Amino acid sequence: MTVQDVCNSMETWAPLSWQESYDNAGLLCGSRSQPVSGVLISLDCTEAVVQEAINQGCNMIVAHHPIVFKGLKSLTGKDYVERTMILAIKNDIAIYASHTNLDHAPQGVSYQLAKRLGLEKGRVLRPFKQALKQLTYFVPTDAAEATRTALHAAGAGNIGNYTECSFSQEGTGRFTPNDQANPSIGTNNQAEEVTEEQIQVIYPAHLESSVLKALKVSHPYEEVAYYITGLDNTWDEVGSGYIAELPQAMDATSFSTYLKEQLGLAHFRHTAWLGRPIKRIALCGGAGSFLLADAIKAGADVFISGDFKYHEFFDAENHCTICDIGHYESEVMIKDAIHAYLSNNFSTFAVLKSMTNSNPVSYA
Secondary structure, X not given: OEXXXXXXXXXXXXXXXXXXXOOOOEEEEOOOOXXXXXXXXXXXXXXXXXXXXXXXXXXXXXXXXXXXXXXXXXXXXXXXXXXHHHHHHHOOOEEEEOOHHHHHOOOOHHHHHHHHOOOEEEEEEEEEEOOEEEEEEEEEHHHHHHHHHHHHHOOOOOEOOEOOOOEEEEEEEEEOOOOOOXXXXXXXXXXXXXXXXXXXXXXXXXXXXXXXXXXXHHOOOXXXXXXXXXXXXXXXXXXXXXXXXEEEEEXXXXXXXXXXXXXXXXXXXXOOOOOOOEEEEEEEEEEOHHHHHHHHHOOOOEEEEEOOOHHHHHHHOOOOEEEEOOHHHHHOOHHHHHHHHHHHHOOOOEEEXXXXXXXXXXXX
């Protein structure tokens, strides 16, 4: 198995097209064709993590946070980013990051936080828009089923809990092949009419190349008639944050204790408790203040996240209680999820969780 195989596996779960525009997820260094001897999973990629990979015999690191966010103009070792990259390159260690694309993915970062807290009845807090497209194409009726089967295998036609979804209607297709054509139906320079089906399927935008390849391979025509429509539909399984419920409502004291016990926290920052039972919990691993309004609109009693600034705490305005547990603390459980995912997909090399505490924040 190669570095590219691991990249492909991670991008099946969290496609790079789901990352934010400012992000730098993907393969940051290393040869895609390099065989993998072992993978080390970490939240951050630091010099200490690279050294751990060397010591453990791992030649690939899969991290949540990209060590490189902006373009590097030199590699002189003047800061921790350059020193980390130099150490990795010298030792032929590939570095891969799955960041905001994994935040947005099904069973991604915020879902894992909810899972750690034992929450239930969950959904994405802010679902993606414009992540789905519709394919409309025309095919002779006797070839319609073959094309549908191929498209479904390529990932088209899934809507929520339903698979193999499509719509079709029958009509007449008309065309005249010219001298250069090699028609499967009809004769050059003669008008032709064929009974055809117009078929429509929805597909995730990131699968477009695979879907179109499946259509063209399975379709009998030399020139396939199709068009693609962008959709403004929300994709409920993909997006930012998560909202779910405790199995049983708790008072503030019980919830505070429970939160610290489940996540191993000594303390956390929070706004005032609202004096009502706590049951509905919104979450965003990492920096989540941008989702506070969504949490309030969704009726959350508590919003758990990290990196709130002082003035942002005022925005809760007694609508919900903000619990800022820290950036690292709200995301570290994604290491377990990545480890389980890659271990399930690869059996020819070791997949290890980093034991390095990469949290740059200490508490006195």
